[in-house]
Amino acid sequence: MTPGQLLLFAVGGLSNAAYLFIVAAGLSLVFGALRVINMAHGSLYMIAAFVTVVIANQIGAGLGFWAGLLVAVAVTGAIGGIIEVLVLRRVYGREHLVQLLGTYAVSLVVAGGVRITFGANYRTVLSPIPGHIDVGGYSYASYSLFMIAAAIVIAVGVWAMLYRTNLGRNIRAAVADPDLLNATGVNVTRLYTTVFVIGAGLAGLGGAIVAPSQAISSSIDTDVLVLAFAISVIGGLGSIVGSGIGAVIVGMVISFGLVIPATNPYALAFVFIIMTAVLIVRPRGLFGRAES
């Protein structure tokens, strides 16, 4: 493998990592604060992807995409709020099984709704940032580079939200001891809704950003969910830094796994081998806190 190819596949891996990070960060944020694994996370991602595609195709590429992205994030955030109030509030602190099934039920309802609203066909949208950049004889799609940049901006944004704002301080306090936080006068119920809306919005952002780079169908929800699980587990559930590292690992494994002929068919299998290994050796993941 030449250095040029190496760079090409590395950038491919990073652009995979980019959208996967945005989705996994939302999953992880919600788990960290609410201790709930949201099985409907991939559904929110799927809704956003469809909303973006439909709006972008209506208005026309470029402006249409950006409008679609904003609407998609707003829609998923709002749906997230509804899910939190109607479903999640009733399952906090209960067995994992109840939480898994409750959010799984939501994902079924969403999947059905998406198929009714958008049909079962594949949809595509033109890239809002067309063109490519040539480096060392290989060309790189501008949009891939944009995705990587966007993920970095979002990573910094989430970090700043968690460590530089009142909201973030409250979220971190809720992770440590929600009862104590409640006693200090913070409305923890509302805080949980806020966290879930942010998590849903991140799923939406991931779905919107991925839309121009993939064909969108009504089965992308479970595909992305299982990868987001893998990333969160590898990096450590509840850790944003972990989601970043996990996303890069998974993105790279998929990218390089697919281009190396010997491993080509088993690229995805490697992701799950790593996930298995991490869970066995270090169940809380590379950056996760031990569960008390």
Next chain:
Amino acid sequence: MTRLLPDSRRDRLRWGVVLALFLFAALIPPLAGFEENVNPDASARFQIFLGTSALVLALWAISYNLMLGYTGMVSFAHAAYYGVGAYTVAILFKRYNVPVLVGLAAAPFVAAAVGLVTGLVAQRAVRLYFSLLTLAISQLLFSLVYQSYDFTGGDNGAAITVPDQLTDYTTLYYFTAAVVAVCLLLMFMIVRSPLGAALLSIRENRQRAAAIGINVKVYELAIYTIASLFAGVAGGLFIFYQQQAYPEMLYWTANAQPVVVSLLGGTTTFLGPAIGAFIYVVLDNTISKQFPYQFDIVLGAIVLAVVLAAPGGVSDLPSVFVRLRERFRRSDDAEELPVESAGDAIRMFDVRKALASDAIQADEVHSGKTLLSIEHLSKQFGGLRAVEDVSLEVKQGDRHAIIGPNGAGKSTLFNLLTGQMKPSSGKVIFDGRDITGKPPHVIARTGIGRAFQITTIFPKLTVRQNLQYAMLAHGGYTIRPFGIANRMFHAEAQELAEAVGLGEWADLPAGQLSHGDQRAIEIAISLALGSKLVLLDEPTAGMSAYETDKAMELVRRLATERHLTLLFCEHDMSVVFSTARTVTVMYQGRVLTEGTPEQVRHNPDVQKVYLGELEQEELGA
């Protein structure tokens, strides 16, 4: 469930439902033919085909429920074993020309082998992480099947041709029904056997299960493997009527089917998932025929309703019906939430006799044999030394109290003795055996029973079952996959329940009794285990003065009657001085002093320690 109806009526109702279910299953082909006569649009063949698929789904779901309902494990890999079963038949047939019936016989064993190996891996994590690990394993198996084009046929799947005798829908239906019936019978035997009792106790309370001597991990692996074995049969039967195995069978989302079906029918009853399977198949074919996309929504709505309407968790489903029933019909015999045993234990206590034997024992104790010997035991958590260089001896027949202010290391010491924690250094010798660092279930078997600080019993099992299951575990019967657990040690358990004053309440769920009576159950469990030494971690914590007196009278009486050795820690000094013959004082992880209650009471250091704490408390520190 136990209190839903009077016993006889409940049994009759239950067997009625079971009989109706089996009769319905047996009559599906003629019923389908009849419907075709009445309504020519309805194809009998298709209806019989649906019946076959419902049978297979029922078997698959009940095998899932062996884990979900009986041990509380949530696995995302169960569909993979179902898929392995189907692929076993297909690949043996296509590549090795093995007859499909032989393949069907092999399928469960291949699935069980895969289940055993992957189950060993999955067991490295617990609870949520166990579930996520099964998800990874499931996706791994899926990718292998999906991508091994040459071996499995990849996304084309693998097809078989069934022998001519089984191509007829009705014959295939009865063939499937026969195999499913045999499997259900085997699973039912397991569920009500002592092995099933062990599984039930794990679901009810893992810590207590270990403390009655059950090796929790081994039993969980066993049921995981057994469940994958029956999933393999279901997968093998699936390919008989679909004539095709495909990789999506192994995809993690495929697990939704058995889970939803179990939920629909109820996870706490053995045949519940079978009822769920028939409902599911009917729903699937009525709704998705007309509204292909609405089925998911309906399914989601049903799951949501079940999950949100059963606040006690999914395992508590029947209580919803009980609550609904009570809302509509205030039954006359609606009785007893917390009940009180009305001091039976005290009435039965012969004071003079106890005092007499007390006097004899007190002299014997200090010259007697050492039962438990702790040598230089230490436990560190990071920099904190919770227990440091503790040595003490507990004599046979003694009632030995450990006291000390909060943070003295009493509970940590107990956890080191019963295996909840491993010591950093030092030795524990019990009855001549080195038990240092052994796991809880092994220590329980050597004869150390324990009542935990927070009462740890099996709340949904009856008082008698609590004791029966402890006796089964103690006798080593829990490895038996046959026999009826609830009929074993019935009389012995009843006798023991009576001995602790709970004879009248033996048929009540243990969790419904008062706090003090639950304590008594916990102590009785130790007796059921034949424990020579019983550890009591703050036996009267949270009790009223009346309950305290009652509980301690019981403890003293049992210790006397049954020649028990007691080791307990307690904050209530009146309890300590009325019960203990030897007192060890711990302070900041070390042994401060030891002696008779009188000696300790007058020890100036002890007074200083307690006074010091009092002063601190007064200062609000």
